[in-house]
Amino acid sequence: MLKCFATAPGGLSEILREELMSFGAENVKAQPRGVSFEGSLEVAYRACLWSRLANRIYITLLETKLDNQEELTTAMAQVPWEEHMEGNGTFVVSFSGKGMGIDHTHYGALKIKDGIVDYFRDKFHTRPRVDTTYPELRVHGHLNRNELTLSLDLTGHSLHQRGYREGQQVKAPLKENVAAALLMRAGWPEIAKAGGTLYDPMCGSGTFLIEAAMMASDLAPGLEKADQMAFLSWKQHDRALWKNLIAEAREREAEGLRHLPPIYGSDVSHKSLDIAHEAIANAGYDDSIEIKQMAVAQGRRWGDWTPGLVICNPPYGERLGEIEEVKALYVELGNYLKTEFDGWQAAILTCNDELGMYLGLKAKRSHSFFNGALECKLFRFDVIEAYHRQPAIKGGLHLAEEIHNALPELVESEGAKMFANRVQKNLKTLKKWAQQHQVNAYRVYDADMPEYALSVDFYHTEEAGDWLVVNEYAAPKSVDRQKARKRLYEAMAALPRVFSMPLEHIIYKVRERQKGTSQYERLDESKQFFTVLENGAKLRVNFTDYLDTGLFLDHRDVRAYVAKQASGKHLLNLFCYTATATAEAAVAGAKSSLSVDMSKTYLYWAKHNFMNNRIDEQQHRLHQADVLDWLQTAWKGHKEQFDVIFLDPPSFSTSKRMEGTLDIQRDHVGLIEQTLRLLKPGGELVFSNNLRKFKLDEAGLQQVQAGLQITNLTRQTMPKDFERNDKIHQVWSIIKA
Known part of the structure; x- marks a missing residue:
């Protein structure tokens, strides 16, 4: 096992450490100006050929403490130099660092050179000579106070010099x-x-x-200069090994170019x-x-x-x-x-x-x-x-300033009046319905007029009264941006009057079709949370920090259904997000639950939803894991089965499993099959997703597990405020025989 060191520019040590480990290096430790590691000669050669990050690769020959300057010369006798070069061969010494009064690199190199010459002269009566142009061996000494590290320079040149800039005079190039x-x-x-x-x-x-x-x-960065490596004239050079590594690199490049x-x-x-x-x-x-x-x-x-x-x-x-x-x-x-x-x-x-x-x-x-x-x-x-992340996202204040001067004109514009009339018409019906059913957060408007491509969600909070969250659906590139902006301003000017609400309580965001977990990503850091009462549970919402608020309004009736089915039973909630469904189930009398999500942030949010409702966290557990991994591996040691499972995956998501991605249309049969392993006989799986063109493969599911009772609950769980957009989600009940 060779002891080695790879030098690198400042700031690259940690990523170089990762790279060296990929070559098979062991005991890898990042240091300020490089990385120390251990490995076979093949690992060292691979580093010379494949490292995209290192400057030079060294094999450590000696590490010792010195008492005085003269020992810099005499310490050379500790190295069996005849194993590295011939007695009449050529070598060169480089030197870095300082200590014991040695402040000049030339002086340090000279002392080491003298020690090597003395070694051969005393032991073999030969004298190697210094050749600074084409030496057979390159030796490097580094002194840190009184600690000397003596190394063999394998590359002879900085590996950042790939060869494609030979002869070019480039002003201030990026290395x-x-x-x-x-x-x-x-x-x-x-x-x-x-x-x-x-x-x-x-x-x-x-x-x-x-x-x-x-x-x-997949081109090896050292391939162009493979015939210029310093170790080629080293006495212990393994020509066959190097030849095989070069052949492998050429094969990989040929494949990579395709x-x-x-x-x-x-x-x-x-x-x-x-x-x-x-x-x-x-x-x-x-x-x-x-x-x-x-x-x-x-x-x-x-x-x-x-x-x-x-x-x-x-x-x-x-x-x-x-x-x-x-x-x-x-x-x-x-x-x-x-x-x-x-x-x-x-x-x-x-x-x-x-x-x-x-x-x-x-x-x-x-x-x-x-x-x-x-x-x-x-x-x-x-x-x-x-x-x-528009400037207006923090409480609408910046947008308020932008609209302020033009507000009277905008409020009285035909567009603002037309938009206000439609919202008032919707609100007249929905407000009465919301009061009757104790709904405190609901959608008032959802692009009912295509030219005003917005959704408007109303929230009544316990702490701060009423709020609106306005999502602007990004207009196609064919739509003039100025016209789209004017319509947004007209709508924003109309909303305060319609709802008798200050503009700073109207939060504005831009929404596009979501991929994977992008709806969960952070937009801001206000950390301002409010409480909304839904289905008897107190749920935390945040209007500004994320694209979504922590409460998917279209799933209100889905959560109510899950809570009802889980009453007195054991619930598993997969891809639980902020675990609002679990919280409502616990309030409705679920015996126990397990909620799984990979986001630490959203499980912390879920914990506070539990605290808001005084939910016992020993009975109702939160678990951080990639659900796809957990279903394929962790469940094997999980003897517990559940009466009710709520499975609400994203439409698309990246993962190490499933060929790198989860595509719910492609993968839903396998995902449901794995989930059913955790469902008790006679238990119910509530499966939901938001992919508009999704089609459930019922035949494929019956092949996976015979006797499944599958019922489409989409209409049953579509709230009144989303009836105009009946493809916003799809839900099925799957009962295990």
Whole structure:
């Protein structure tokens, strides 16, 4: 087992640790300037050939403490140098660090060189010589106070030098291994596997584009310089092993090129693009990467691109007088992302945190990196989430300010009057119904007039009276944005008068068709919760922090049905979200329950729903797990069976199971089959989902388990306030024979 060390630029140690572990390295430990690890010679060779992040790979020959400077020379006798080089061979020594009065790297290297020469002269009467150009052995010494680490340099050059920039003079380039790390942190490997597109709107000399192509095509970054590795002349070099690894790398590249996803770049500078063209050709991707000259301000997507990743390294405004121009550039970049890349991921590198504000997007995550001596941050965005996060989302206050001056004119406009009349008409019927059935949260309007594509939900809270949550359905691109905005303003101007409600109690959001768990993602951090009474239970809602409020109003009657069926029985609630159905069942007299969801945030919310209703958490348990994993594995050790199961999965969701995704139309038979294992004979599974075109495969279910009694409960569980939109959910009762 060899003891090794991989150096890396600042900020890359943790991700390099993960990469080395993927090569089979053991005892891997991240350190400030690199990663220590152990492994076989094959692991060390793989690191040299495949690491996208490391600068150099070293094998440790000696670690010792010194008492004085002279021991820097005499300590060399502890290494059996004849196992590494011939007595008349050539070598070179590099040195870093300081200690014991040694402040110059040249002096430290000289002391080590003398020790190696003395070793061969005293033991073999030979004298190796120093060759700084083509040495047979490269030795590196590092001194930290009085601790010396002596290593063998396996690479001889920094691994960030892939070979495609040979001879190019690039101004302030992003180093290749830093670019690779940024792509990894931005999730490009996973996006590439799914066939997503990569685009760099400020591609410069094309580093992101080439590194992205190398990852997606499974090209070993050290392959181009495989015949220049320093270990090739090392006495212990295993030629057969290296030859096999090279052959494997070439096979992987040939296969990877068959699945290379689309990669595009643009830049305003034709000089930068000339350099990029040359580098792309050198890397062998001139047929795979497309670049064009274009400024961000005039930016438009070309071609048919699959949603993927936008990544770029905009200017930082280092020079005096540049900062205002750079601010304007960031504004243009943010607008470009929001108008052209809805549904994409984005990652922006900047060495000036304040500039990120001018994008007009809120980062969901950031990572610290160093580009040379500059400390930078990579900000990551979910563009569809950021596009939803309009400035008005906090209590409607910003939108109120925007409308304020035009309010009298808007209220009296024909559009506002027409919208107000329709809402008043709906409200006249629904308000009486809500009072009779003690419904405190209901939908008043749901795009009844197509030109006013909104939903309006009314909430009566115990703490703060009445609120409205207005969801604007994003208009198709064919609809003029100015007209859509004017209609929104007309509607928002009309609502306070119709409901006798202050505008700051009207919360505005943009809603599009949801995928996976995107309805659960955070929009804000007000942490302001209110209580709504439903079906006898006190439920917490939050109007501003998430796209949904914690209470799906269309499932009101579904929850009531589950609560009724679970009275006096044992309930399992899968994909429980904030466990509102469980809370209502517990209030209705359920003996016990288990609620499972993978979100820690929403289970914490569920816990407070339980606390609000004084629900015993030993009888009614919450469990954090990926439901798909839990059903396939955890249930085996779960002897408990349930009388009633509520299964309300998302339409689509990513998971390590089910070929990487859950598609409820494709996977519902298998999902229900696994769930039925936990249902007692004669028990009832209530299965619900919100996929509008969903069709239950009853024949497939009967093949899985004969004798199932399947009843469509959709009409029975469709509340009056959602009758106009009868495909908002579908529900079935499945009783086990």
